[in-house]
Amino acid sequence: MILTTYLNLEKQSAVNAGAENTAREIVQQPRLWLDVLALIASQKNDLAAFLYPLIEKPDLRIILTGAGSSAFIGESAQGIVQRNTGRLTQAIATTDIVTHPELTFQKQTPTLMVSFARSGNSPESVETVLLADENVSEIYHLIITCNEEGQLAGYAKRNKKRSYCLQLPENANDKSLAMTGSFTSMLLSVLLVSNLAKLSEIGEQVLSVSEIADAIIAEHLDDFISLSSKNFERVIFLGSGPMLGIARECHLKLQELTDGKVICKHDSFLGFRHGPRAVLNEKSLIVFLFSSESHVYQYERDLAISIADDLRKIPIISFGGWYEDDFRPLINIAPRSENCPAGDFRMLTGTLIGQLMGFYKSLELGLQPDNPSVSGAISRVVQGVKIYKKV
Template identity: 40%
Template sequence: MSVDSYLTLPVAALKQAGGYWTAREISQQPQIWRQVTAEHQPRCAALQQFLQPLLATPLLRIILTGAGTSAYIGQALAAHLQQQLQPGQRVEAIATTDLVSNPGLYLDPALPTLLVSYGRSGNSPESVAAVELAEQLVPGCRHLLITCNSQGKLAQFSQQDPERCYLYALPDATHDQSFAMTSSFSSMYLATLLTFAPDNTYLQQLISGAEQLLQHRLAEIKQQAETPCRRMVFLGSGPLQAIAREAALKYLELTSGQILSHYESPLGFRHGPKSLVDAGTQVLVLQSSDAYTSRYDLDLLAELQRDQKALRLDRLSEQQLLGSSSLPDAWLGLLLILWCQALACFKSMQLGISPDNPCPGGQVNRVVQGVTLYPYVKA
C-alpha cells in the first residue's frame, strides 16, 4: 500500500525539501517496533543459549558500546539493565570513541566480558576497532553485535568465531537511508530491552503511544518547531538524560549547526549550564515518569519560569502522551525521542535545510570518515 504523506507532509513536498527519508523513517517506527518484536521471538532460543552461560558468570562485565547516537543507547539503558543482573555483575556504557582512544583504561583482561556493539551500518572505523581491541586485550571476550546492516563489517566479524559471537541483525528497513539515525536508534534500543529486560505490557503501551503521537500530536510539535530560537536545550534525568543528549544531537545535526543545542539533567543544569538561557533559548524538559525524580524536573521548570529569561519553556511527560505514569523511563525514552526527532525534522525544513542531507559539503558524513586507526601496544 502506497503512502502519500509522512509527518502529515505530502511525499512530493518532502522529496522537494530533501526530507523524504527522514520523515519516513521517523514515521515508520511503531510499525518497525512491531516487526522487531515479531522477529525477536524466533531468535529467542539461540540468543538465550548464547547469553545464559554468560549471565550465570560471577563478576561478568557487560559493556554497551557504539559511537555518537549508538553510544547513547547504552547510556540510556545501562542502569536499567544493571537491575536485571546478579550481585557482583555490572553493566557499563562506554563509547567506542573512548575504547579506541584509551583501550588500556577501559578494557580489563581480568574480567569476563560481554561487549554489546551497536552500529547502524556496522562500518564505522571505531566500531570495528573496538571489537578488535577487545579481542586483543580481553581473553575470551564474548560479543553481541546489534546492527541494522547484515552485510556490514560488524556482521562479518560475527562469522569469525560463532561460539563467542552472536549477530543480532535487525530488519533491513531499520538501516536508515537518511543522514541522521532515527528508526535505527530506536530499533537497536528496543532490541536491547527485548534481550535483557523484556516486558510485553510496556511494549504495547509504547507502541500504542507512538501511534497516537503520530496521529494526533504532530501539529503541536510543528508549532514548537516554529519558535524562532537561537539555542535549544533538552533536559532529562536518569535514562532520560541520554535521551536528551540524543535529542540535542538530532536537533544540531538536522539544523546543520545553525541552532546550537545543549543537554543536561535538570539538577545539573543549575551548575553552570543555565548561564546559556537568554531571550533566544527554547527549553524542553523531558519529565520522568518516576514520581520522586519528576519533582526535580518540575522544580527546575518552575525556576526557569520565575526567571522569565527563556524564549519558550515546555515539558513533555508520559501523562501528557499516554494519560498515565506507568512506563519506566528506560521505556518512556523511546516515546520521547520520537517527539524530539519530529521536532528536529520540522525545524530543519523550516530553515530550508535538507533533513536527509543537512551537510552537503561532506564535513560530517552519514558513516564517519577520516579516522586513522593506530595499532595498540601496551606500554
C-alpha cells in the first residue's frame, strides 16, 4: 500500500494533528502554479481584449487591493506591474480604502482596480469595489479570486462590460485559515496578466520556479523541522523591493500559524538599520530574503555581515545568499545564481520560507495548523466588520 504523505507527515497523522489541509496546500503549490499558467494561457485573448484598451490610456491608474495577505500580494507585485504596463500602479489595502476613500480615489482619473480575494466575501473587499464605482467616473475591475461563489465573483458577472473575473483553479481556494496556495497563485496571476505579450517566454520561468520549489520541499524539510524546536520568540523577515512584500507575508504567516506565540516583524534591509534593529535580542531569529539583483545584494550583504558580527550571535536563515560563509546561516535555501532562471517569479519560492516555518512551529507548539487560533480571534473569513456609510 502506498502511503500519502504531506510535508513528511503520513496522511492520518496529519489529520489527527489538525494539519492535513495546510500541509497539502503548501506542498501542492508547484503544481498549482503550472495550472495557473495554463489557465491564463487559455484566457490570454479574452484578458488581452479587456486589458489592452485600458493600458493604452496614457493616464490610466492601476490600484492593487485586498485585505491581509491579499493586500500583501499588491505590495509584492506593485513595482513589477508598473514596469510591465508602463502605468502608475499603487498597492492600497481595502482596509485603508474603506475608511478613507477620499484619500484614495481621483474622480477624473481612469482607474483599473485589481482586487485579490480568496473568498471574495470579506466586507472590506466588497465595499471597496462599491466605493470605487461611486468615486471614479471611469472605473474598471479585474477581480482575481479563488471562489467562484464569492460576492466579488458575482459582482463581476453582473458587470461584465467593465469587469473581468479571473477565477483560479479549485485547488487555489485554501480550506485552511492561513493563506498559502491562494496567496502564491493570485500573486503569480497578476504577474502573468501584467505581461501577457511575453507569456510564452515567461512561462519558462514559471516552469523553473515550480522545479525550484519542489527541490526546496524535497531537500529542506528536515531543516525546518529542526528549526522549529529552537527557542526563538521573535522572528524578523527582511526583503528589498518586491521581496519586502514577501517578507511581510512571511511575517504574518509565522505569526498566524503560531497563534501569536511567536512575534514577527518585517522590514527592508536598509530600513532595518534606521531604528527597527533595536527589536533584536537573544531570543530572536532573522530571515534574509535576498534579492537576485547584484546591485541590491551588495546593500543586503553588508547588513547580513553586520548582524553576523553581533556579539549576541543572532541565528540567521538565508534565502538566496551568494556568500553565506560571510554570515553563517543556520539554513541556506536556494543559493542565488548570476542568471536566476525564475526571474520575477522567484518571489513565489521565497514565500515558502514563512509557510514552512509557520507550519512546523505550529506543530511544535501543540497547535493545529489548519485552525491555529485557540481563542477564535482570527478566522478564515474576517468576521465582525460592520460597514458604515459616509453621510
